[in-house]
Amino acid sequence: MVRLNSRSLLRLTPELVNIEVNLPFYARVREICQDNVTLRGFEGEEGNVDRGVAENLVVRATEVNRSGKSSFLRRPVFVTIAEQVHYGQVAGVSDDELTIQSGGHQFVAQMLAVSVVAPVVAVL
Known part of the structure; x- marks a missing residue:
């Protein structure tokens, strides 16, 4: 399992973030606070997610790179x-x-x- 850190990549779904998106997407961690994580998607999406949730959504860079930085989930x-x-x-x-x-x-x-x-x- 990959651990959450300031360079982590996350696979997020629309229901987990307060961002206007229709499909799952990958994002890079920008800042880790005590309760939440600030993130930025590769298409410019920005938002926050609960830190406990983010810890379970960390993915390897190889997954992100092989997918072309767009999540295949639900597609x-x-x-x-x-x-x-x-x-x-x-x-x-x-x-x-x-x-x-x-x-x-x-x-x-x-x-x-x-x-x-x-x-x-x-x-x-």
């Missing part, structure tokens, strides 16, 4: 496995592996093999 994606294309939503991120929910199934894929797609906006 619609596709991946080709054994010459078969699978579409789904990312349900979990662990270093360089993504857990993808597709229909009633879950599977794990390497982050570098997955591509983000546009969300479904209508079913005809």
Whole structure:
């Protein structure tokens, strides 16, 4: 487990921060206070999160860099496995592996093999 420090990177979800965002995002710690942590996202988002919460959201720099500094969590994606294309939503991120929910199934894929797609906006 990575420990919280002044150089930490966090994976945050919209419900944890008072920032107008729709999807999970990565942020860099700017300041650690007694009760909360001040942060800044890579897209310019700024805010605070409870220190106890932040301690559980620290991620490795390799995860952030491999993802292109945009979190895959909750995003619609596709991946080709054994010459078969699978579409789904990312349900979990662990270093360089993504857990993808597709229909009633879950599977794990390497982050570098997955591509983000546009969300479904209508079913005809």
